[in-house]
Structure formats: C-alpha cells, structure tokens
Amino acid sequence: MRLLNSRIIRFLVGIWLPIVLIWWWWTWSADSVDPFFPPLSAIWEQFKFNWIWQYVPIHVVPSLRNLFVGYFIGIFAGITLGALLGASPRVSRYFEPVIDFLRSIPPVATVPVFILFFGLDAQMRIVAVAVAACFPTLLSTMQGFRATDPTLLDTGKVFRLTPFQMMWKVRVPNASPIIWSGLQVSLQIAFVVTIASEILGSGFGIGAFTTISIDSFMILDAWTGVVLLGLLGFALNVIFDLVERWSLRWYIGQKKLAS
Amino acid sequence: MSGKPLRIPAGLVSAVVALLIWQIATTWGPLAGSSVPTATSTLAELWNMLFMSETWDSIWQTIQMALYGFLIAVVIAIPVGILIGLSRFAFISTKFTFDFFKVIPPIVIIPITILVFGPTLQMGVFLVVFAIVFALAIQTAYGVRDADPVLIETMRCYGMGRAKQVLYARLPAASPFIAIGIRISVSAAMIVAVVAGLVGGAPGLGHDLLLTETNGQNSATFAIVLILGILGLAVSRLVVFLQRRLIFWTAS
Amino acid sequence: MATAISVNGVSMEYKTPKGTTHVLDDVSYEVQDGHFVSIVGPSGVGKTTLLRLLTGLALPTAGEIQVRGKKISSSPDDLAVVLQDYTRSLMPWLSVEKNIALPLKNQKLSKAERKERITASLAEVGLEGAESKYPWQLSGGMQQRVSIARALAVRPSILVMDEPFASVDAQTRFDLEDLVLKVRDDFGITTLMVTHDIDEAVYLSDEIVVLHGKPAKVRDVVKVDIPFPRSQMETRNDQRFAELRTHVYGMVRGLE
Ligand SMILES: Nc1ncnc2c1ncn2[C@@H]1O[C@H](COP(=O)(O)OP(=O)(O)OP(=O)(O)O)[C@@H](O)[C@H]1O
Ligand SMILES: [Mg+2]
Numbered sequence: 001m002r003l004l005n006s007r008i009i010r011f012l013v014g015i016w017l018p019i020v021l022i023w024w025w026w027t028w029s030a031d032s033v034d035p036f037f038p039p040l041s042a043i044w045e046q047f048k049f050n051w052i053w054q055y056v057p058i059h060v061v062p063s064l065r066n067l068f069v070g071y072f073i074g075i076f077a078g079i080t081l082g083a084l085l086g087a088s089p090r091v092s093r094y095f096e097p098v099i100d101f102l103r104s105i106p107p108v109a110t111v112p113v114f115i116l117f118f119g120l121d122a123q124m125r126i127v128a129v130a131v132a133a134c135f136p137t138l139l140s141t142m143q144g145f146r147a148t149d150p151t152l153l154d155t156g157k158v159f160r161l162t163p164f165q166m167m168w169k170v171r172v173p174n175a176s177p178i179i180w181s182g183l184q185v186s187l188q189i190a191f192v193v194t195i196a197s198e199i200l201g202s203g204f205g206i207g208a209f210t211t212i213s214i215d216s217f218m219i220l221d222a223w224t225g226v227v228l229l230g231l232l233g234f235a236l237n238v239i240f241d242l243v244e245r246w247s248l249r250w251y252i253g254q255k256k257l258a259s
Numbered sequence: 260m261s262g263k264p265l266r267i268p269a270g271l272v273s274a275v276v277a278l279l280i281w282q283i284a285t286t287w288g289p290l291a292g293s294s295v296p297t298a299t300s301t302l303a304e305l306w307n308m309l310f311m312s313e314t315w316d317s318i319w320q321t322i323q324m325a326l327y328g329f330l331i332a333v334v335i336a337i338p339v340g341i342l343i344g345l346s347r348f349a350f351i352s353t354k355f356t357f358d359f360f361k362v363i364p365p366i367v368i369i370p371i372t373i374l375v376f377g378p379t380l381q382m383g384v385f386l387v388v389f390a391i392v393f394a395l396a397i398q399t400a401y402g403v404r405d406a407d408p409v410l411i412e413t414m415r416c417y418g419m420g421r422a423k424q425v426l427y428a429r430l431p432a433a434s435p436f437i438a439i440g441i442r443i444s445v446s447a448a449m450i451v452a453v454v455a456g457l458v459g460g461a462p463g464l465g466h467d468l469l470l471t472e473t474n475g476q477n478s479a480t481f482a483i484v485l486i487l488g489i490l491g492l493a494v495s496r497l498v499v500f501l502q503r504r505l506i507f508w509t510a511s
Numbered sequence: 512m513a514t515a516i517s518v519n520g521v522s523m524e525y526k527t528p529k530g531t532t533h534v535l536d537d538v539s540y541e542v543q544d545g546h547f548v549s550i551v552g553p554s555g556v557g558k559t560t561l562l563r564l565l566t567g568l569a570l571p572t573a574g575e576i577q578v579r580g581k582k583i584s585s586s587p588d589d590l591a592v593v594l595q596d597y598t599r600s601l602m603p604w605l606s607v608e609k610n611i612a613l614p615l616k617n618q619k620l621s622k623a624e625r626k627e628r629i630t631a632s633l634a635e636v637g638l639e640g641a642e643s644k645y646p647w648q649l650s651g652g653m654q655q656r657v658s659i660a661r662a663l664a665v666r667p668s669i670l671v672m673d674e675p676f677a678s679v680d681a682q683t684r685f686d687l688e689d690l691v692l693k694v695r696d697d698f699g700i701t702t703l704m705v706t707h708d709i710d711e712a713v714y715l716s717d718e719i720v721v722l723h724g725k726p727a728k729v730r731d732v733v734k735v736d737i738p739f740p741r742s743q744m745e746t747r748n749d750q751r752f753a754e755l756r757t758h759v760y761g762m763v764r765g766l767e
Binding site (some may be wrong): 004010013014015016017018021036045047064093094095096097100101102105106107108109110111112115116117138189192195196199200207210211213214219222223225226229230233234237 | 269270272273274278279293294296347348351352354355356358359362363364366367368369370371373374375450453454457458464465468469472480481483485487488489490491492494495
C-alpha cells in the first residue's frame with residue numbers, strides 16, 4: 001500500500017465513498033413518489049432557489065449572527081473565568097461543584113429557561129448560545145491553566161515580565177492546545193443551541209424555516225433546510241480546524257518532531 | 260485553616276450560596292416578579308415531582324432512548340471501527356464520510372426523523388445512534404491503528420495469523436481509545452435523548468420541559484432542568500466508576 | 512573591589528505535608544564584582560534552592576540576601592538567569608527572536624535597538640541567523656545557547672546559571688564554557704554558576720563554594736589560583752588544576 005503515501009491518491013481514495021453515496025441517493029430517489037423522500041434532483045433545484053440567495057438575508061444572516069455573537073461572548077467569558085479559576089485553585093474549589101452541576105445540564109435544555117428570562121427574541125437566542133458556549137471553554141481553560149509548567153512561570157518571573165505579559169505571552173499560549181479543544185466543543189454546542197433556539201423560539205433563522213416547512217408540509221423546503229444546516233455544520237468545523245492548526249503550528253510541529 | 264472537625268465540604272458551601280443568590284434575586288432582586296421562579300418554589304416543585312409516577316416514567320423513557328441508542332451504536336461502531344482500522348485503504352476511504360457525519364449534530368436531521376418516525380421513542384433512539392455511531396467508529400479505528408508496529412511485526416515473524424494479531428495486539432491497543440469514546444458517547448446519548456424530546460417531541464424529560472414551558476408552569480420547568488443536571492452528573496459519575504472497575508488497565 | 516552579592520546567614524526550610532525539610536543552614540558568602548563563582552555540592556544538597564533564593568524566586572526563612580547593597584524581595588533588576596531545565600525555560604510558541612525579545616519589551620529600547628541586541632547576542636553565542644526558528648527545531652546545545660543569548664541580551668551585570676551545560680555533549684560543553692568566559696571578559700559580568708561537574712568548576716571559576724551536609728552549610732571556599740586566560744587543553748593538564756580538583760572532589764564527597 002505504498003501508493004497511499006501520495007497525497008493525491010489519498011485524496012481520491014477519500015472521496016470515492018461520498019461520491020458513490022450521493023450518486024446512489026440521486027438515482028435511488030430519482031423517481032421516488034414517497035412524499036417524505038423527494039428526488040435529490042428536486043431538492044437540489046429547490047435548494048438553489050431558496051438559498052441562492054433568496055432567503056439568505058432573512059434566515060441565514062440572523063442564524064449566523066446569533067451564532068457568532070453568542071459564541072464569541074461565550075468563549076470570551078469562558079476564557080476569562082477559566083483563567084481566574086485555573087490560576088487560583090483555592091477559589092476554584094468553591095466554584096467547581098456548581099460548575100460541574102451546570103455543565104451536566106444538556107445545553108439545549110437551557111433554551112426554555114432563557115425563554116422565561118428573555119422571551120422569544122434574538123436577545124434570548126444570543127444569551128442562550130453564549131451561556132452554552134461558555135462552559136466547555138471555561139473548563140478547558142481552567143484545566144490548561146492548572147497545568148502551567150512551573151519552569152516557564154519561573155522564567156517569566158526572573159525576567160520580570162509584567163502581569164499582562166505573564167498572562168498573554170506565557171499562561172495563555174501554554175494552555176492554548178487544551179483551550180482550543182474546548183473552543184471547538186463550544187462551537188459545536190453553540191451551533192446546536194442556535195438551531196434549537198430557532199426551532200423553539202419560532203420566527204427567523206434556518207432552524208425556524210425548516211420546522212415551519214415541516215409544519216406546513218413543505219417537505220422539499222424542509223429538505224433544503226436540513227441540507228443547508230448539514231453543510232454549514234461541516235463547514236464550520238473545517239474552518240475551525242484550519243484556524244486551530246494555524247494557531248497551534250508550533251505545537252503540532254513540536255509533536256511531529258517528538259514522534 | 261486549622262479546625263479539622265469543623266471542615267465543611269466546599270461543594271456544599273457553594274451549592275447553598277448559589278441557591279441563596281437565586282432565592283434573593285427572585286424575591287427582592289432584579290428578577291423579583293419576573294417569570295423566573297424562586298429557588299424555594301422550584302425545590303418544592305421538585306419535591307412534589309419526586310412522588311409522581313409521571314416523573315419517573317419520563318426519566319425512564321429518557322434513559323431508555325439513551326440506553327438503546329447507545330447499545331445499538333456500540334454494537335455497530337466497534338466492529339466497524341475494528342474492520343476499518345485494520346486496512347489503511349478502508350480507513351482512508353471512510354474517513355471523510357465518517358468525519359462529515361460525525362460533526363453534523365443530530366438536531367439538524369430532526370425534521371426528517373419527525374417525518375419518518377413521528378414523535379416516538381424510536382425517533383429518539385435513532386437520533387442517539389446517529390449522534391454517536393460515527394465518532395465511536397472513528398475512535399475505535401484510531402485505536403486499532405495505534406497498535407505498536409514492532410509488536411505486530413514480531414507476531415508476524417512468529418507466524419501468528421491475522422486473528423491472533425487482532426486479539427492480542429490490536430484490541431488491547433484500541434481499548435483505551437474505545438474507553439474514552441464510550442465515556443463521551445454516554446454523555447452524548449443522554450443529551451441527545453433530551454434534545455429529541457424537547458425539539459422533536461419524543462417522549463421523556465425533554466418533552467415535559469417543552470410542555471411545562473408552553474403551559475407557563477415555570478417552577479416545573481426549572482425543576483426539570485435540575486433533574487436533568489442531577490441525572491447528567493449521576494450518569495457521568497457512574498460511567499467513570501464503572502470504567503475504573505472494569506478497565507483497570509487504562510491508567511487515566 | 513565592590514561586593515555584587517552578599518548572602519548573610521541564610522537558612523531555608525521547605526514546608527511539606529510530611530513536615531519541614533531544612534535545606535540550608537546559616538549560609539553566608541560574598542561575591543565580588545566581576546568574579547566567576549561556582550557552587551558545587553552533592554546532588555540534592557540545596558544548590559538549586561540557594562539559586563532560587565539569589566534570584567528572588569523564593570525567600571529565605573532566615574537571613575537575607577543583598578544585591579549591590581539592597582535586600583532583595585523579588586527578582587532583582589540587571590540580573591539574568593539561565594535555568595537548569597532549558598528545554599522548558601524557552602517558550603515553545605515563540606521563535607528564537609521573540610523569546611529573546613520578550614524580556615527586552617520592558618526595557619526602554621527602540622525597535623531598532625532591540626533588534627540589534629537580539630542579533631548581537633545571537634552572534635555572541637554563535638547562532639547567527641537562527642532568529643525565525645522555533646526552539647524545538649534546534650538541538651539541545653543550540654537551545655541552551657539561545658537561553659544564554661536571552662540572558663545576555665538584557666545586558667545584566669550579574670548572570671546566574673543553574674547547571675547550564677548538564678545535558679549537552681562534551682564538545683558543545685567545552686565550547687559553551689569558553690563562550691561563558693569570553694562573555695565575562697567582554698562585558699565584565701559577575702557570574703554565578705551551579706554545577707555538578709568539578710572539573711568545569713575549577714576550569715571556569717575564580718572561587719568555588721562547596722556546600723555540604725543536611726542541612727547544607729558552606730563547607731569551604733576554594734580560591735582557584737590559575738591565571739586567566741585559561742584554555743581547555745593547557746589548563747586542564749596543569750598541575751595546579753589536578754590538585755584543586757582532587758581537593759574539591761574530596762570535600763564534595765565528604766572525604767576531607
Ligand atoms: N519545592 C520544594 N518543596 C519541598 N522540598 C524541596 C523543594 N525543592 C527542593 N526540595 C528539597 O530540597 C533539597 C535540595 O533540593 P535542590 O533542588 O536545591 O538540590 P540540588 O542541590 O539543586 O540538587 P541537584 O544537584 O540534583 O539539582 C532536596 O532534598 C529536595 O528534595
Ligand atoms: Mg538543582
């Protein structure tokens with residue numbers, strides 16, 4: 001299997017299955033009369049009609065806005081709190097049980113709670129996303145900060161680095177491989193909560209569009225919503241991976257060398 | 260601190276303080292008179308619910324969905340993962356497809372499952388399987404591939420067949436990976452079982468949450484959230500405990 | 512000659528859950544300006560502990576340490592350190608250049624001056640052109656030279672090193688030893704070095720402080736009366752070198 005060492009061959013081998021699957025779906029559904037499983041070709045036509053670019057402003061834009069605003073608020077809070085708790089074990093002893101409990105609640109289950117707090121508007125969605133996104137980042141930051149190498153802290157002290165430098169040039173980068181894994185989980189959860197808040201809150205957004213389509217028996221529309229959400233979820237992860245890999249290139253390089 | 264006999268667990272202190280803050284905020288604080296219930300009324304509701312058979316039915320339905328889904332996923336994912344992990348060609352062929360489905364959250368396909376299954380237990384089970392089967396298979400495959408090549412080479416030299424290699428080298432190498440995958444899967448199964456109820460209408464705690472919320476039974480909504488937290492905590496503790504017991508050779 | 516560092520009746524105890532470990536007991540010593548002083552002693556005697564006290568990373572339980580007449584309570588200015596564990600004292604997420612630049616950020620330097628310092632100190636340790644490399648892309652000896660370069664770049668008047676050459680190969684070790692001597696000549700830096708290696712201590716030092724015992728005391732201070740400049744080939748074959756090293760060796764092992 002020497003052949004598989006070539007990148008191009010690996011790429012080709014990697015995509016034959018998805019191609020076959022899509023082709024199979026396409027032909028299998030081609031003359032489907034099942035109302036729940038319309039032909040893929042019809043879904044594709046409808047997809048182009050809906051999402052290029054007719055409904056983008058009213059559904060895609062609010063979804064992405066809520067997702068990103070909530071996500072960034074959430075991870076900012078998560079990193080800040082996690083850094084404070086991780087740097088001071090004595091304080092964190094008191095918070096940990098409460099945090100442990102709160103993170104055991106399925107993130108989506110908090111959406112009804114936020115509806116009680118804030119009603120059904122965009123604000124509710126953003127807060128729900130932010131809170132849900134906060135926890136994984138908080139926990140991973142805490143863990144990362146605890147594991148700070150004492151030699152690095154000593155080095156910082158003997159060279160009289162400022163507290164700001166200690167934080168952003170020593171502790172945060174040192175913890176960053178762990179923080180990044182938390183950030184990724186946060187993003188996935190933020191995505192789920194965004195959709196859930198749209199389905200439960202009704203109105204705008206891709207999630208809302210899809211449920212409304214189901215309720216009004218517009219099956220084709222619902223399928224386009226599902227496909228769009230699937231592609232978006234995948235794209236977010238791919239983009240995240242790229243950013244992470246760029247930011248952690250020192251870490252990846254180091255590990256590659258070690259193995 | 261010195262006085263040893265007076266030591267109060269930090270967890271208790273923080274739990275009590277959190278409840279106090281909640282109570283104060285909803286009685287006199289910024290949330291007074293809002294739709295957010297007080298801590299006492301929530302706890303009272305929780306106490307009541309503990310004596311209602313409906314509550315326990317819902318808990319059991321949620322656990323059922325999670326459990327069946329989890330078991331089906333394990334039965335599919337681990338053999339598939341092992342097979343994929345044994346061949347580099349199979350691994351590369353499936354990687355992209357599995358990665359794709361792995362990162363698609365099950366909530367995305369809920370509209371379709373509603374069409375196919377309706378708001379039923381089966382729907383919940385299907386969503387749980389969908390949520391964890393791909394990740395678990397990939398994790399298993401990684402584990403199988405992680406086996407020490409020197410060990411495999413040695414076994415081959417001694418004329419041991421494929422089956423023996425799998426049994427004595429590949430599976431032991433994969434077991435810590437599988438253990439981690441299972442730990443993550445169990446938590447995910449519970450979460451998805453709740454989502455299936457809340458968003459898809461499948462029976463169980465998630466559905467109750469939606470009902471109480473739309474009916475304006477706010478203390479009940481909060482009480483269910485507390486139940487979910489306790490349940491989640493209990494499940495994750497249980498898994499850690501069982502794994503310590505059963506798979507003693509994984510150090511972590 | 513002025514006193515650079517004075518250690519006055521310093522004792523150190525570590526408090527652990529199992530009780531207190533008394534590591535240093537009433538250690539006193541003075542380092543003269545411009546001198547090269549080595550601290551030797553058996554493993555675990557408290558060399559690193561003494562060094563942590565000198566650099567302000569820990570405070571003594573009794574006694575005091577003065578740097579240029581001022582009692583220290585935190586890491587003093589114009590003192591630079593090369594820590595024992597060099598693989599973990601360079602930041603792996605920063606390039607060589609940025610690692611060296613980090614402590615310079617707080618000195619009032621223009622960008623150009625900073626750049627110049629970095630280039631100059633890298634040249635000093637023979638690592639021209641390694642600016643954009645990451646530490647982990649370099650060999651152990653090169654990493655150690657980067658951490659020496661980082662210390663030199665702050666232009667300290669005192670340089671403190673904890674077993675700086677412990678884990679590099681013999682050839683690199685000789686090169687680095689000569690490098691340190693050259694730096695001392697060029698800048699007139701007062702240098703304090705902890706080492707396991709008695710030959711190295713004799714080769715480099717004006718004075719050798721021998722720690723011994725539990726808790727450790729200053730067993731003796733040996734003046735190395737071999738004239739500078741020294742050279743690896745000749746000095747190490749010198750009659751006096753052999754005598755001194757036998758003497759110090761005996762003390763470290765507790766034979767004398
Ligand atoms: N943070 C600490 N807490 C408790 N005891 C410590 C601590 N640091 C060092 N010790 C103890 O103090 C003693 C001296 O340690 P130190 O590291 O100073 O020795 P050393 O002379 O540098 O040894 P080596 O030559 O092996 O580097 C040892 O017995 C060690 O166990
Ligand atoms: Mg030491």
